Amino acid sequence: MSGSLDHSDKGQTAPDLSIQMALSSDQALEIVLENVLCFLSSRHDRNAASLVCKSWYRAEALTRSELFIGNCYSVSPQRVTQRFRQVRSVSIKGKPRFSDFSLLPRNWGAYFATWLVSMVDVYRGLEKVYLKRMCITDDDLAFLAHNFPALKDIVLVCCEGFGTSGLAFVASECRNIRVLDLIDCDVSDDDEDWISWFPESSTSLESLTFDCVESPINFEALERLVIRSPSLKKLCLNEYITIGQLYRLMVRAPQLTHLGTGSFSPSELVVHGEQEPDYAAAFAACKSLICLSGFKEIVPDHLAALNPVCANLVTLNFSYAHINAEQLKSVISRCVKLKSLWVLDSITDEGLQAVAATCKDLLELRVFPTDAADDADGPVTEVGLLAISVGCRKLRSVLYFCQRMTNTAVTAMSKNCPDLEVFRLCIIGLHRPDPVTGEAMDEGFGAIVKNCKKLTRLAVSGLLTDKAFCYIGQYGKLLRTLSVAFAGDSDLGLRYVLKGCPMLRKLEIRDSPFGDLALHSGLHHYYNMRFLWMSSCRVTHKACEQIARQLPRLVVEMISKDEDKEETSEYVETLYMYRSLEGPRADAPGFVRIL
Amino acid sequence: MEGVFKGDENYLNLEATELRLGLPGTNESSVTKNNKRASPESGKKIGFNGDSAPKSGDPVTAQPPKAQIVGWPPVRSYRENNFHPNKSESETGIYVKVSMDGAPYLRKIDLKVYSGYSELLKALESMFKFTIGEYSEREGYNGSEYAPAYEDKDGDLMLVGDVPWEMFISSCKRLRIMMGSEARGLGWGA
Secondary structure (H helix, E strand, O other): OOOOOOOOOOOOOHHHHHHHHOOOHHHHHHHHHHHHHOOOOOHHHHHHHHOOOHHHHHHHHHHOOEEEEOOOOOOOHHHHHHHOOOOOEEEEEOOOHHHHHOOOOOOOOOEOHHHHHHHHHHOOOOOEEEEEOOEOOHHHHHHHHHHOOOOOEEEEEOOEEEEHHHHHHHHHHOOOOOEEEEEOOEEEOOOOOHHHHOOOOOOOOOEEEOOOOOOOOOHHHHHHHHHOOOOOOEEEEOOOOOHHHHHHHHHHOOOOOEEEEOOOOOOOOOOOOOOOOOHHHHHHHOOOOOEEEOOOOOOHHHHHHHHHHHOOOOEEEOOOOOOOHHHHHHHHOOOOOOOEEEEEHHHHHHHHHHHHHHOOOOOEEEEEOOOOOOOOOOOOOHHHHHHHHHHOOOOOEEEEEEOOOOHHHHHHHHHHOOOOOEEEEEEOOOOOOOOOOOOOOHHHHHHHHHHOOOOOEEEOOOOOOHHHHHHHHHHOOOOOEEEEEOOOOOHHHHHHHHHHOOOOOEEEEEOOOOEHHHHHOOOOOHHHOOEEEEEOOEOEHHHHHHHHHHOOOEEEEEEOOOOOOOOOOOEOOEEEEEEOOOOOOOOOOOOEEEO | OOOOOOOOHHHHHHHHHOOOOOOEOEOHHHHHHOOOOOOOOOOOOOOOOOOOOHHHHOOOOOOOOOOOOOOOOOOOHHHHOOOOOOOOOOOOOOEEEEEEOOOOOOEEEEHHHOOOHHHHHHHHHHHHOOOOOEEEOOOEEEOOOEEEEEEEOOOOEEEOOOOOHHHHHHHEEEEEEEEHHHHHHHHOOO
């Protein structure tokens, strides 16, 4: 704010200032407000501020620089770009999470293109784009790269619709690119050598993540890129990079903090007599390394190379590494500072015991399955979970796939790990009871919601009766996200949850016997939620129509697998409903019926 | 449910309420042998609740292998590709890595896409830009510096073409296009 203030005058107030600047007092106040609101970064605080009065609404809208859209269909790009004019960072989420598991047919929606069209005139200074579960084409990437010269960060998570051609556009035209992270995306192989498209000059790249790109990479070009990217801190390679190539890259970039190791196995060509590189030395040279992932085709002989960095590791992702307990132990026994660990269940309960013995500061654990098949027993069981709960008291987030689990172990975890915020247990066998007692898993999950007072996210599995949901409704007062599959007995179950969990924002249910009565019981709450997903449940078309009538701001989508299929079935195949300012979307495909 | 004694009512009830995979009527061995998962219809439960679906008392019939449940367990599809070799191959392909001696990169192909050896070899030739010689059982691949080999389930290096196609795609773990004397060595002998 320019203008001179005469400090010698006592009692100078805003009106005096406004006289000097020929402003109304309102305008002066707004300018002050804008300068103050600049410091407000949390979107929740900003939302609150915008509700105070019109003046605050305007000031907030002008100063918001980070846009977060939790559901791309809840608001239109036009509305957003009209209200917020100074945005530098855009985060948009599209498809519902169950689309990750093939439960949503292709071409459902969530196209980034419509957002681009609106943003191009208003957000010329856009610096960051974060998209999750959106559909983005090569043309979109080209448009983005070409029209937003200030673009620095592009992060795409679980996106699809583009290929290596689109990446080539980004590489060649985003002159200021700092972060290019592709995480769990489906990237088609157009045979385009996109790595070669980065400009020949020095780049400002700090993060390059392409481990999900399933096509070969021009290694020489990649190596040259790494050499001319002195700020590179994070590099996540894909499985086409052999361990020998990894070595060469590490030697060029010892400043790395995050490394995705690619295949971590040699290529087939091992010339007899040729000296293998000193991989351990390469790791030792990376003194700042705190985060390791990759290991997509790991040859366990090379695990020892990791030894020099283990003591400093904060994050370790072994979730693609088919290693056994012994092999894990050789690494994990040194990882005393580990806070996040992702593993495959191939490590068995014994491996988990080793984790529990060393990683006392562990905050997050994810155990993924190696086998989708149903077995009475699996490599990890209640034994492993119990061991973890005893050894890793500070746990905040757990994702655990297993074939068997007991209420005792789950209850023990609820007591040993009171800081749990996320508890996701997936007992792979459907409707599996506690193998020791033969009872349902109600008590275990009940203990979790009761004892873990900070719990915000829960996923349940195994044999569950309505009682489990009664517990959730009774104790899950902070619960925001709930995932249910093959569980419950009747409408009562879902009723308990909808009536009892005031903070519920995301509810996704599949293959459970919840129907119309349950659906109606949530009427009071649906406007407070981001979405409700119910597939293969017992909800009728009539009930959905009723909901749509009673809640006009709710978009009620009925999704079937086929477009041609007449509504022969009594029940809706998939119900997906969400609040929206815009009403039914115009881009819905034939298999979606919006009420 | 072989071995159920009709006269023994208690035994019948026990079996009917026993929790296992698959619909009533399957026996344990058939479920564990195939890789396809049981697919109970929603709402149908074997066991605890009084109001469970009526099937528990149904007469015994042998059930065909079950279809896999879509999206279960809930892991993202790229993780499914990394599942143990045991997993069902009905829906996804058989992906194997292909390397060629002297080439600096690996490629990945889906063996299911090809109907036989000639198609596969043609594809490899165009992928890596080389020619394979004529195949004969006795002499292996003649007329070229290269020989296509594969690593089988037991880790042995075999010449492509030695075994029937179906056997090949189920046992092939990795393909390697060998060069030079090593390639010739593989062609000789059994």
